[in-house]
Amino acid sequence: MKKDEMKNMSLEEKTKELQEKIRKFVEMMEPFKNVIPDDLEKGFKKALNEGKIEESSKIANEIANIVRNYTDKIKSVPGSLSDEQALWLYEETKGIFKKGKVRTWAITNLRAYIYDHTNREQCVAGIAITDTVVMNTYRKSSGSRIGTFTGAGGRYFAGVGVSSSESQSQTYGDLVFLFQGKELLRFPSISDPHGVKKLVDTLKKQQKV
Numbered sequence: 301m302k303k304d305e306m307k308n309m310s311l312e313e314k315t316k317e318l319q320e321k322i323r324k325f326v327e328m329m330e331p332f333k334n335v336i337p338d339d340l341e342k343g344f345k346k347a348l349n350e351g352k353i354e355e356s357s358k359i360a361n362e363i364a365n366i367v368r369n370y371t372d373k374i375k376s377v378p379g380s381l382s383d384e385q386a387l388w389l390y391e392e393t394k395g396i397f398k399k400g401k402v403r404t405w406a407i408t409n410l411r412a413y414i415y416d417h418t419n420r421e422q423c424v425a426g427i428a429i430t431d432t433v434v435m436n437t438y439r440k441s442s443g444s445r446i447g448t449f450t451g452a453g454g455r456y457f458a459g460v461g462v463s464s465s466e467s468q469s470q471t472y473g474d475l476v477f478l479f480q481g482k483e484l485l486r487f488p489s490i491s492d493p494h495g496v497k498k499l500v501d502t503l504k505k506q507q508k509v
Contacts, residue, residue: 322348325360331480332367334428334508340366374411374426384408387503388496390447390487405447405487407496409503412477412485425477425485428507432500434493437473446472447490449499475500 329336340363347356373381388407393399401417407427415422473493477485490496 318353322356325364329363329367331429332370334504335370336363336366370426370428374424375422378404378406378413378415378422381410384410386450387499388447389450390490405490407500407503410507412487412500414485414487423485425479427500427503430477430479430484430504432497433476433478434497435474435476436489437471437493439469439471441469443470443472445470445491447487447492447496449495 333341340359344356344359344363347359386406386408390405391401392403392405394402403417404413404415406413406415409427411424411426412430413422413424470491471493472489472491475487475490475493475496476483487493487496
């Protein structure tokens with residue numbers, strides 16, 4: 301809006317415009333609530349309630365920067381983050397003797413992703429901002445494992461939810477990552493999907509700030 305248009309606006313109109321901007325900002329930030337520090341959220345709410353426009357704008361910028369940095373981080377190329385650790389992994393390969401990677405499916409302490417090595421493209425889901433559901437489960441008495449828990453932190457969740465009567469067979473299913481209720485990423489027909497979901501749920505709780 302131009303400055304002269306702002307001058308001609310009544311106080312009521314300016315208040316309504318400000319309220320609408322605040323509403324849209326809160327709506328945009330809500331899905332990222334788990335990465336927004338509690339003290340900033342409380343400070344933002346307090347500043348709004350007290351009518352401190354300048355202070356609330358400053359805090360809003362801080363929140364926006366945190367969310368922007370978070371999204372940049374989870375979209376970064378696999379292997380580029382020093383604080384990232386793979387906890388579950390599956391690699392699609394081609395070839396018989398000289399196998400080459402086609403796609404890597406991974407869950408780390410920060411995100412889940414499928415990386416296409418041929419096209420150098422990836423589909424990513426941030427652990428802190430997504431929900432997970434298990435779908436299309438089935439059991440097989442024999443078959444290759446689709447996905448492996450890695451490291452001490454990942455192996456702890458292997459076999460979660462598997463009863464003794466099921467121990468001779470493997471459970472498979474889809475693990476689906478949802479963002480605002482919509483599918484963002486899917487690992488189809490993976491082994492022990494409930495154990496993998498338990499890993500993701502635990503990571504999400506650890507990432508709340």
